[in-house]
Amino acid sequence: MGIRKKITIGVLSLAMLLVFSGIVSFFQLSRIGAETQNILRLGQRNMELAREMLDAAEEQNFALLQMFMGENLDYDTLFMEGKERFAIALDNARAEGFTGLDSIAAAYQRYEESAKYYVLHSIEGDTEWFIDEYGTNYHRLTDAVKAYMTSSQNSLAPQALVIEKNAYRAITPSIITIGVMLLVVLMFLYFIDLYYVQPVVKINRSLGDYLSFNTPFNVQMEGKDETFELKEKIEELIAQLKSCLSRNTQ
Amino acid sequence: MRLNVVLRYVGIVMLFNAAFMVLSAGVSYFYDIDSGFQPLLLSAALTAVIGAFPLIFVGSNEQISNKEGYTIVVGAWLMSCVVGSFPYLLWGGEFGFIDAWFESVSGYTTTGATILNDVEALPKGLLFWRSLTHWMGGVGVVMFALVILPSLGRSKMTISNVELSSIAKDNYRYRANTIIRILLTVYLGITLCCTLLLRVAGMDFFDAINHAMSTVATGGFSTKNLSIAYYDNIWIEIVLTFFMVLSGIHFGLIFATFTGKYMNIFRSEVVRYYLLSLIIGCLAISVSIWLGGSYESFWSALRYSSFELATYATTTGFAVADSNLWSPFAITLLMIFSIQCGCAGSTSGGIKCDRVCIAAKAIWAKIRQQQHPNAIFRIKLGGVVQEKSVSDFVMLFIVLYLFLILVGTVVMTAAGLDLVTAFSTSIANLGNVGPGFGETGGFNSYANLPGFVRFFCPLLMLFGRLEIFGLLQLFLLKWWK
Numbered sequence A: 001m002g003i004r005k006k007i008t009i010g011v012l013s014l015a016m017l018l019v020f021s022g023i024v025s026f027f028q029l030s031r032i033g034a035e036t037q038n039i040l041r042l043g044q045r046n047m048e049l050a051r052e053m054l055d056a057a058e059e060q061n062f063a064l065l066q067m068f069m070g071e072n073l074d075y076d077t078l079f080m081e082g083k084e085r086f087a088i089a090l091d092n093a094r095a096e097g098f099t100g101l102d103s104i105a106a107a108y109q110r111y112e113e114s115a116k117y118y119v120l121h122s123i124e125g126d127t128e129w130f131i132d133e134y135g136t137n138y139h140r141l142t143d144a145v146k147a148y149m150t151s152s153q154n155s156l157a158p159q160a161l162v163i164e165k166n167a168y169r170a171i172t173p174s175i176i177t178i179g180v181m182l183l184v185v186l187m188f189l190y191f192i193d194l195y196y197v198q199p200v201v202k203i204n205r206s207l208g209d210y211l212s213f214n215t216p217f218n219v220q221m222e223g224k225d226e227t228f229e230l231k232e233k234i235e236e237l238i239a240q241l242k243s244c245l246s247r248n249t250q
Numbered sequence B: 001m002r003l004n005v006v007l008r009y010v011g012i013v014m015l016f017n018a019a020f021m022v023l024s025a026g027v028s029y030f031y032d033i034d035s036g037f038q039p040l041l042l043s044a045a046l047t048a049v050i051g052a053f054p055l056i057f058v059g060s061n062e063q064i065s066n067k068e069g070y071t072i073v074v075g076a077w078l079m080s081c082v083v084g085s086f087p088y089l090l091w092g093g094e095f096g097f098i099d100a101w102f103e104s105v106s107g108y109t110t111t112g113a114t115i116l117n118d119v120e121a122l123p124k125g126l127l128f129w130r131s132l133t134h135w136m137g138g139v140g141v142v143m144f145a146l147v148i149l150p151s152l153g154r155s156k157m158t159i160s161n162v163e164l165s166s167i168a169k170d171n172y173r174y175r176a177n178t179i180i181r182i183l184l185t186v187y188l189g190i191t192l193c194c195t196l197l198l199r200v201a202g203m204d205f206f207d208a209i210n211h212a213m214s215t216v217a218t219g220g221f222s223t224k225n226l227s228i229a230y231y232d233n234i235w236i237e238i239v240l241t242f243f244m245v246l247s248g249i250h251f252g253l254i255f256a257t258f259t260g261k262y263m264n265i266f267r268s269e270v271v272r273y274y275l276l277s278l279i280i281g282c283l284a285i286s287v288s289i290w291l292g293g294s295y296e297s298f299w300s301a302l303r304y305s306s307f308e309l310a311t312y313a314t315t316t317g318f319a320v321a322d323s324n325l326w327s328p329f330a331i332t333l334l335m336i337f338s339i340q341c342g343c344a345g346s347t348s349g350g351i352k353c354d355r356v357c358i359a360a361k362a363i364w365a366k367i368r369q370q371q372h373p374n375a376i377f378r379i380k381l382g383g384v385v386q387e388k389s390v391s392d393f394v395m396l397f398i399v400l401y402l403f404l405i406l407v408g409t410v411v412m413t414a415a416g417l418d419l420v421t422a423f424s425t426s427i428a429n430l431g432n433v434g435p436g437f438g439e440t441g442g443f444n445s446y447a448n449l450p451g452f453v454r455f456f457c458p459l460l461m462l463f464g465r466l467e468i469f470g471l472l473q474l475f476l477l478k479w480w481k
Helices: A003-068 A075-095 A102-121 A127-154 A156-213 A226-249 B003-030 B037-057 B066-084 B086-091 B097-108 B124-139 B141-147 B155-163 B176-201 B205-216 B234-247 B251-258 B269-291 B298-313 B328-340 B353-371 B388-414 B419-430 B451-465 B469-475
Strands: B379-381 B384-386
Touching: A003 A075, A003 A102, A003 A127, A003 A156, A003 B037, A075 A102, A102 A127, A127 A156, A156 A226, A156 B003, A156 B037, A156 B086, B003 B037, B003 B066, B003 B124, B003 B141, B037 B066, B037 B086, B037 B124, B066 B086, B066 B097, B066 B124, B066 B141, B066 B451, B066 B469, B086 B097, B086 B124, B097 B124, B097 B451, B124 B141, B124 B176, B124 B205, B141 B176, B176 B205, B176 B234, B176 B251, B205 B234, B234 B298, B269 B298, B269 B328, B269 B353, B298 B328, B328 B388, B328 B419, B353 B379, B353 B388, B384 B388, B388 B419, B388 B451, B419 B451, B451 B469
Parallel strands: none
Antiparallel strands: B379 B384
C-alpha cells in the first residue's frame, strides 16, 4: 500500500470517528433535550390542571355559599358550571396519565355528596351543618388538590436526578469515542513518525553526509512503500554517479 | 523493542474481540433486538477501528523477541479488558466507569465476581457477551489469534510460551501450532459437551450455553441472580461439578486420555493429588456442616459441599448455597482450596496443584538433605526430574503469591472492610475465584464495596491471571535489555 493510500485511510478513520462521535452526541443531546422538555411540560400541565380544579372548587363553594345565605338561587347555574369544570379537569388529568389523583377523587366525592345533600334538602341557614359537614369536606378537597400540587412539585426533584443521570449516560458514548480517537491519533502520529518522518530525516542526513564528507549513503528502512523506493533510487543514483566519475577519471 | 510490531499483534487480538462482540450482537438480534444490540454493535465498530488501524501501516513480522512477546500478551490482555467494558458502559444500567472496568476484567480473567445487583435485568446479548469474555479469557485472549496466524511462524512459540502458565508447558511434547490446536479442540469439545448435558439436565439452551462457557473457563458468571441455586436441580449441579473438576485438569492430559496416550489423566501424579485432595476436602466439609447442623441429612451436606468445593477449588465461583453460614472449619478449608486451585494447563487460577506438589517435594528433599548431607536428592514430578531452578521459581512464586494476598488484605482493610471479607476477597480476586466470604460471600455481589476496592480488585485479578510475573514485567520493561 502506498503512502497516499495509508495516510488517506488514517485520516478517514479519524474523520469517521469524529463524525461518529458528533452523531452520537447529537442524538443523545436531542434525546435529553426532548426528555427535559417533556418533564417540564408535564410539570406545567400538572399545575394548570390542579389550578383549574382549585378554581372550580372555589366557584362551587362561592355559589353554594350564596345559595346558603339565600341571596340568589341563580347561583345554582354557577355551581353546576363549577362542578362541570372540576369534573373535566379531573378527567383530563386522568386521561393524560397523571398519577396521585385518587385522594382528590375521594375528597371530591365526599364534597359532592355534601353539596347534593344541600341541594336536595335546601337547608338554608343551618350554620352547624355548613361548618361541620360541608366546610370540612370543602377544606378536605382543597387540601387534597394543594397536596397534589406539592407532591407534583416534589416529584420534579427525582426527575431532575434522572435528567442528570441521563446526561451522564448521554456523554458516555462521546467520551468513549473521543478516547478511542485519541488512541488512534497517537498511533497515527507514531506511525507517521516511524515510517515517513524518520526515514526522510535519515535519508536527508545520510545524503548530506555523503555530499559533505563523502561518507557512504547507508539508510536502514522497513516496508516497501514510496520512501523505500526513494532510498533505493538514491542508492542507484549514487552508484551511477560513482561509475560515471570513475569512467571520467579513466 | 519494536512498538509497531506489538501494536500490530495487539490489534489482531482486538479484531477478535470485535468479532466476538458482533457475535453477541447477533444473539441480541436473535432475541428481538434487545437493548444490548446497539451498545454491542457500537463497541464492535470502535474495537475494530482500534484493531485494524495498526494493520494499515505495519506489515507481518516473522521474528518476535521474548520481550515483545511479553508485551504483546500483557498489552492484549489489558486492551481486551478496556474494550470489553465498552458494551457495559454504552448500555448503562448499573454500570459506571469503575464498575464496567471491574465487570470486564472479572470476565476476561475468569474471576466471575460481579458488581451487579440484578443480573437478570441485563439483556440477553449482554449476558452472552459476559459469558464470552469468560470463554475468551479462559483459554487466553491471544490463543484465538495465534491459531489463525500462519504468518507468525516461529514467533508463535514465543507468544504461546508467555500466554501459557510457566509450568503448564511440561505436559506438552508438541510444536506450538499443535499445542494451540489441542488446547482449542479440547476447550471447544468440553464446552459443547457441557452445553448438551446442561440442556438435557433441564436448562434452556441460552442458559446452558452461557453456563457451559462459564464452567469450562472456570469463570462463574451466571445468567441468574441466585446463580445455580435458582434451578435447584441436582442433575444440573452434578453436570456442572463434573465439568468444573474436568476444567481444572491440564488440557493436554485430557487430550492424551481421549487419544489413548500413555501419559494420561489416570497416570498423572498431579491429577491424582488434585482429585484426592478434592475428595478428602469434600468429605471433611460435608461432615463438618452436617455435624454443625447446617443440613439435616449427610447427603444434603454432601450435595452442597461437593458443588461449593468444586466451585471454589477450580476458581469457578458459582453458588448453590450460602457458604457464609457454614462452620468456620468448612470456610477455612474452602479458603485453602481457593489458594491451591486446579492443575497447570487448565483454565483455573491460583497457585495450582503442580506447584503445591513441587513445593512439598522440595521441602521433603530439604529435610532429607539435612539428615543425609552427602546424598543427592532429586525432585521428580510425574517421573520427570525437576531442575533446581524450577523448584526455586515455584517457591518464589508461592511466597510472592501469599505476599500479594497479604498486601490485598491490608489495602482492603484500610478501605474499611472487615478482616474476613478483606482476606477472603483478596484470595478470591488473586486466585480468580470470584466469591469470597463475609460481604463478598454467598450470593452477595461486589456492588456494596467501596469504589476504591472495586478499582483495586481488578488489579489483583490481572496479577493472578498473568501469574504475577507477566504483569510485573510490564512495569519493568525499561530495564529489560
